[in-house]
Amino acid sequence: MAIVRRPRLRLSLHTRLLGALALLVLVPSIVGVLITLTAIDARIEEQAQYKIRTDLNLARAILERRQADLKDLLAELRRRIETEGLWGKPAIDALLERESAAGGLDVALVTDRGGRVLHRINSNLKGDSLAGDYFVRRAMSGRPVCGLDVASPGRLSIEGLRDRAAVGIIETPHSYLIDSRIERRGMLIKAATPVHDESGRMRGVLAVAVLVNRDSSLVDQVRSETRGDNTSILLGPVTIATNILTPEGKRALGTAVSEVVGRKVLDGGELYVGEALVGVREQYSISAYEPIRDVKGEIAGILYVGTPMEPFDVLRRRTIAGFALIALSTLALTLVFGSAWILRAVRPIEDLASVAQRMGQGDFSARTETGRRDEVGVLCVEFNNMADKLQSQIEELGRLNELKSEFIAVASHELRTPLTFIRSYVELINKGAYDGQPEQLRERLEKIERNTMRLSSLLDDLLDLSKLERHELTIHAERLSMRRLIAELLSDVSAAARSKGLTLHTTLPDDPLPVKGDEERMRRVFVNLLDNSLKFSKAGDRIVVTGRRADGKVEVRVEDTGAGIAEEDLPFVFSPFFQTEASIRRTHSGLGLGLSLSRNIIELHDGSIEIDSELGSGTAVVVRLPLFDEGGAVTEGGDKEEEASE
Ligand SMILES: Nc1ncnc2c1ncn2[C@@H]1O[C@H](COP(=O)(O)OP(=O)(O)OP(=O)(O)O)[C@@H](O)[C@H]1O
Ligand SMILES: [Mg+2]
Known part of the structure; x- marks a missing residue:
């Protein structure tokens, strides 16, 4: 027999299943985390873009509102001049001074029809010609005009705005081409309207303007309305008004846009939205740059709004952290519960393996726990x-x-x-x-014959046993008188009984007690029963043999008052080779085959054999056999027996 060596356990089933579970949970989790992170990123990006565009719209609206306000102020001034009949009077100067101070105007002037300046605030300089000024010319043609204008350094000087307008340029490594170190031009929100005298004749032009350079009110308004975003107004590529502060707390004026932005917005006239380094501190912001056009539609500068990436980054980090927390705790929970579940599922198998192992080592009493309903x-x-x-x-x-x-x-x-x-x-x-x-010789020869017969009967028994085990024992049955058979056997044993001091009683009817049987084998059965009674009885005991018909059967009873059999031995007396303690000690002869063979032979005759015994009181063996059918009709069992042959 080949013995298969037990495999050494490298990884237990539990560990393997746990590993598989972890893999099954981890892989989708990682994929899920990646997908979610990408989605979160995209969502945040989308939010940032949305916010920046909204902010830009707001900033533009505020800029436009400024222009509208200026237009209203201009209309009011004109109305006052016209209705109060101030044309040509010095009162205009006073009016301009007063109203410009109240309305925050940086320029307020009146020209005659030739464009020559008649009145002007902030300066005593008069008489210069504004005939070439676009706004003045447009107003002169009879219609009011309002919009943005880029004023030259010379013009700013005349209006007394030179110093306020000048902004020192701060170049950055990637900044757009700049050819001077100071921006001396100025961006103006400007409006002009024709003015008439009492007779309704157009007499000249009233023009007002606000300098955007260094004007914080506009960008601060955007900041307050956008809740803290950066806003700048750029003249060309240079910041001239901003709410971004330097580390020293000053407004970060003069910074120039990057070349990428400059090309796209200033040269291309397109909107630029994206991440950009902004300000002196160069923080990353999500930024929008939109071209600002002057009254003629030419690109004059840039309107910038930016919101720092920081809050979005914080949001991103928080969302990711929250998500990671949920994912990790789900993973941990899955692993903890999964592990417990696997342990529960695998434990019986591990038990089974260890029990099988113990059995393999020869401990056949080992058993595994049951109780699971799967x-x-x-x-x-x-x-x-x-x-x-x-x-x-x-x-x-x-x-x-x-x-x-x-x-x-x-x-x-x-x-x-x-x-x-x-x-x-x-x-x-x-x-x-x-x-x-x-x-004496005859007596010795008889002894030799008896012993030879004993040997041959022993061998017959063994032979029959081996045939029985191979299911080859068959019987040769014919009509057999049990009365005759028993009478013959009793006469054979009577001498032996007598010599042992036993009394032998027989009760046999006249009835031949016919059965269908194999005489040779039947003889062996009763020889053994009588032999047992003789063997296990002592002088003075009685042996009673009774034959009769009972319930349509032939019943033969062999009783003795001999040694009897202990209750615990009784169930085994029909097993081959079984002998009680006393027999084994060889106080009696025999192989322990008699009763076993007897039962087999009787059962082959469709009969039954029972034993009843009490230790010390005696034993009774009852054999019941089917009656031979005298009418010639053969019993079912008989058919088989007749067919059978040895
Ligand atoms: N009449 C009896 N009184 C007491 N014990 C008996 C009696 N008949 C059988 N036994 C017990 O049952 C055992 C089995 O009997 P069985 O006839 O099968 O074997 P055996 O007589 O010992 O040997 P063998 O019959 O092969 O010569 C006997 O050894 C004996 O212990
Ligand atoms: Mg016997």
């Missing part, structure tokens, strides 16, 4: 059943082995005794010990 439970129950069977078969094998050893001892003793007799008598006869003593 396939594993069925496996455990079946394993235990198998182990029960194996254990009982191993015990049976052990018992058989013991029996075999006993049998060899008993059989050799049983065979040696008659052989010793035969050999010693034959030797004596050969040596002529009984020469001239015919009586």
